[in-house]
Amino acid sequence: MDIMNTENVVYILVVVDAGRAVSSNDLKGSFYLFSTSGYHGTGKPTTTVRKGDKIIWRAMSIDATLLVEIAGFAGPAVPGMVNPAPMNEPGPPMWSSLVTRRGLDVPYEMTLVFNETKHSCTCMLTTVEPRSEADASEQGSE
Numbered sequence: 001m002d003i004m005n006t007e008n009v010v011y012i013l014v015v016v017d018a019g020r021a022v023s024s025n026d027l028k029g030s031f032y033l034f035s036t037s038g039y040h041g042t043g044k045p046t047t048t049v050r051k052g053d054k055i056i057w058r059a060m061s062i063d064a065t066l067l068v069e070i071a072g073f074a075g076p077a078v079p080g081m082v083n084p085a086p087m088n089e090p091g092p093p094m095w096s097s098l099v100t101r102r103g104l105d106v107p108y109e110m111t112l113v114f115n116e117t118k119h120s121c122t123c124m125l126t127t128v129e130p131r132s133e134a135d136a137s138e139q140g141s142e
Helices: 018-024 133-139
Strands: 009-016 031-035 046-049 054-061 069-074 094-098 106-114 117-127
Touching: 009 046, 009 106, 018 106, 031 046, 054 069, 054 106
Parallel strands: 009 054, 046 117
Antiparallel strands: 009 031, 054 094, 069 106, 106 117
16 A cells, blocks of 8 residues: 555554553553544544545554554444554554444544553544445445
């Protein structure tokens, strides 16, 4: 995949204050999500997508000496709405998936690994208007 072609691609960057999360043994208040669909924050991390979009996830630590990686995904959005898989691209580890179904505030759990420990966080996906009439006609059947 040419990751430089950004048409219909939504990038999600998860930033973790890994030092704080390790000391508190909790991601609460240490997890931030930024997406090219407009969301950024910590509250209820919701990414707005369209059916047919490609999502690319990447995780990193605020502290450059600590490595944070995505270990997997689960929850009602997985599989079905999205089916994330690791990418084989040069550079930092990333995961990607096509949005294959519409949904409103569909949760998914992302498992992050840092300090040799797995930590989970819950995020949401919600779809907006379809890109084409074919997608719009399918909406009634889902």
